[in-house]
Amino acid sequence: MKHDHFASLYDSLMEDAPYKSWLSFATTNFPDKGSILDLACGTGTFTCMLAKQGFTMFGVDLSQDMLTIADDKKREQRLNIPFILQDMRSFSGFEQLDGITLFCDGLNYLLDSKDVKQTFQQAYSALKSDGVFLFDVHSEYKMEYIFSNQLYGENGEDISYMWFCEQGEETLSIEHELTFFLKKQDGSYERIDETQYQRTFQLQEYKQWLEEAGFQEIEISSDFGESTDLEEKDRIFFKAVKK
Template sequence: MSYQHFAYYYDQLMEDAPYEQWISFFEQAIVSVGADISSVLDVGCGTGSISIPLSLKGYDVTGIDLSGDMLAVAHEKSLTQHASVQFLQQDMTEIDGLAEFDAAVIFCDSLNYLLTEEKVAAAFQSIYRHLKENGLFLFDVHSLYKIHNIFSGNTFAENAEEVSYIWQCYEGEYPDSVEHELSFFVREEDSRYSRFDEVHMQRTLSVKAYEQLLEEAGFTVLKITGDFSENKLESEAERIFFICIKSK
């Protein structure tokens, strides 16, 4: 599922997202593994909020996303910030025609838009094929705790001057999934507001299920953590982070 109207207001609504922590997680993982990383594939790159900072740090970055609208925003941002990133519209389950990379990342719960284990497996296999030997694969997903205790049945809202939203969460049709119903209101030049509605679905799996699919794809899981912390208990974490290496 790809973002449409929402893509053009995504950064305003996500301005408090801890992107710098994802960057730090990436660089700390490199140090902990002792890897030499030059090229990075940013899968589900969205508006480039990870791709662009990595490029500005000197990495050779390629960003892929299913949403052409998100990629259009990412491209404009990269030009404004003088970052050299190749952005391509591709499905993470069918990555095609790219070189092999030293590392691949899927951050900000992009993997949770895949609603079946078969799709997740296909994404892992697709990424595996585009990593060099001993390449790193890092990603995060929503925890089961977050799906059931923070999202499902709850409503979130923000009343800002330029863009406001109402975000309602319902239990999804798949196990451990959630349906996000988004209504956002954008202030126009004449002070009237335009309303846009989108529905997004996400699903997560158990940590054990992710581990099994990773191993079947050929990865070795080096470390699993929660909420950017080495000490956060898995049962309390909202995000689960995986550090993996291409091992076969």
């Protein structure tokens, strides 16, 4: 995923994101004060929230712009979190972790099954025995019936945007076309265009790839781990344990 100038807009777009629900899901499944890696950490909001809960945190992201903002946040909050520029498919330097998170559909930016499998293998290698890998993905239902050919938008005081979603070329993929209008100090607006691609895979494929990487005790749920009803849900959650 290319962020560049998009990094400066990310937190505005994520103001209503369910961070507290992600936090509850994570703290329920991780040991107290464990060592946790937040993959695709973005601007570090969730990483900082976990650190405040007493976890020893690390953050990894592919965008230096995102990590620069994350570094500012940790300094403002006086938190000790290493934020590291790495690709989730090939991250290194971690071992014996208690847990790994990959939330906010970060995995859906990998469009090739080979890349998803590689990410699972890297996660497995970085965990200790009984370590837990938590992630979420867009559901098939969301890709086919919620995102497909939909137009979203918001007219804010300083930031307005239009967001069009259309089916991508790959199975269960979506192309996001975003146009932002940023109000400048002189009252004029700057236009920024952004294109992003996401893809999801069948739940059984994710489960198979986790098992191939070595994970066991795989749990698939919805509603942030609160339900096993997967029908017509927009986000699916996975918990996988290294044994």
